[in-house]
Amino acid sequence: MISMKQIFIIIFLLLTNQTFFSQETVTKNDSVSTKKTWIKEIDSLHPVNGVAVGVIVYQTVNDTLEGEFKVYDEKEILRFKANVFDNKKEGAAYSYNHKGELEEIRSYSNDIAISRIFIDHRGRIYRTANYNFKELKHGEEVSFFKNGNVWIKRIWKDGKLEKETYFYRNGSIKNIYFQDEDEKLIRIENYKRNGKLKEVVKQ
Numbered sequence: 001m002i003s004m005k006q007i008f009i010i011i012f013l014l015l016t017n018q019t020f021f022s023q024e025t026v027t028k029n030d031s032v033s034t035k036k037t038w039i040k041e042i043d044s045l046h047p048v049n050g051v052a053v054g055v056i057v058y059q060t061v062n063d064t065l066e067g068e069f070k071v072y073d074e075k076e077i078l079r080f081k082a083n084v085f086d087n088k089k090e091g092a093a094y095s096y097n098h099k100g101e102l103e104e105i106r107s108y109s110n111d112i113a114i115s116r117i118f119i120d121h122r123g124r125i126y127r128t129a130n131y132n133f134k135e136l137k138h139g140e141e142v143s144f145f146k147n148g149n150v151w152i153k154r155i156w157k158d159g160k161l162e163k164e165t166y167f168y169r170n171g172s173i174k175n176i177y178f179q180d181e182d183e184k185l186i187r188i189e190n191y192k193r194n195g196k197l198k199e200v201v202k203q
Contacts, residue, residue, distance in 0.1 A: 035061050042071075049080040049095060058084070073098065082108065097121075109133075124148070132158060145169055168193050 037059050044052045053074040059067030065087045071080040077100045082093035088111035095104040102123070107115040112135060118127040124146065130139035136159030143152040149171045155163040164177040176189040188201040 035059055035067060037067075051079050054079070082106075087111075130156075134158070 037057065040056050040058070042048050042051060042054050042056060048054075048056055048071050051071050051073050054072045057068070057070045057072065058065060059069075061067070065084045067084060069080075069082045069084045069089070070078060073079050075098075077096070077098065079096050079098075080094065082089045083091050089108040090110070091108060093106045093108055093113075094102060095106070097103045101121060103119050105117040105119070106113040110133070112133055113131060114133070115130050116128065117125055118129075120126050125144060126146075127141070127143045129137060129141040132138035137154075137156035138158055139156060141154040141156060142150055145151045147169065149169060150167050152167070153165045154161060160181065160183050161179055163179065166174040166176075168174050170193065172193060172195040173191045174193075175191070177185060178187040178189075180186050185203050187203065190198040190201070192198050
């Protein structure tokens with residue numbers, strides 16, 4: 001004989017399953033949104049993220065790219081991964097070298113990489129750069145010494161270099177180069193290692 005407790009458990013499970021299935025159902029056109037995972041060989045004439053031989057693994061919802069997008073080389077090493085929404089890359093994406101080591105992080109917005117972080121074989125950041133939606137350098141581009149201090153800092157505006165600053169290893173400014181809208185050098189400021197201004201050269 002089934003006890004009341006067992007009956008309540010059965011009812012609870014039925015209600016839970018009903019709720020679960022109802023969350024999968026799309027009311028519009030009475031269709032169901034199903035996420036599918038695909039594996040496709042890379043066309044060697046059209047490399048993907050620098051990989052000419054290998055496969056891409058991606059997900060779709062109703063024939064639209066949506067979910068994870070990954071690239072593997074012929075040795076099955078992950079070389080690139082990103083998130084895709086409505087056929088466009090969004091958010092952080094990661095690139096790996098042939099050893100599977102992280103070498104670059106990109107930030108995507110509407111399928112355009114608006115920032116990039118470059119990493120050496122020891123896992124240290126050696127350069128960062130920012131871009132506008134025309135894929136031109138825009139904002140700061142920074143290169144680093146191995147000790148982590150800033151080596152070069154460049155300021156870009158719509159793909160044109162406006163200002164370039166070099167640093168000593170101790171972190172103090174060494175030289176500053178100023179350029180006009182046509183990227184013509186107009187002034188140089190030279191500094192001593194102690195941070196004091198040494199000279200100003202006008203072009």
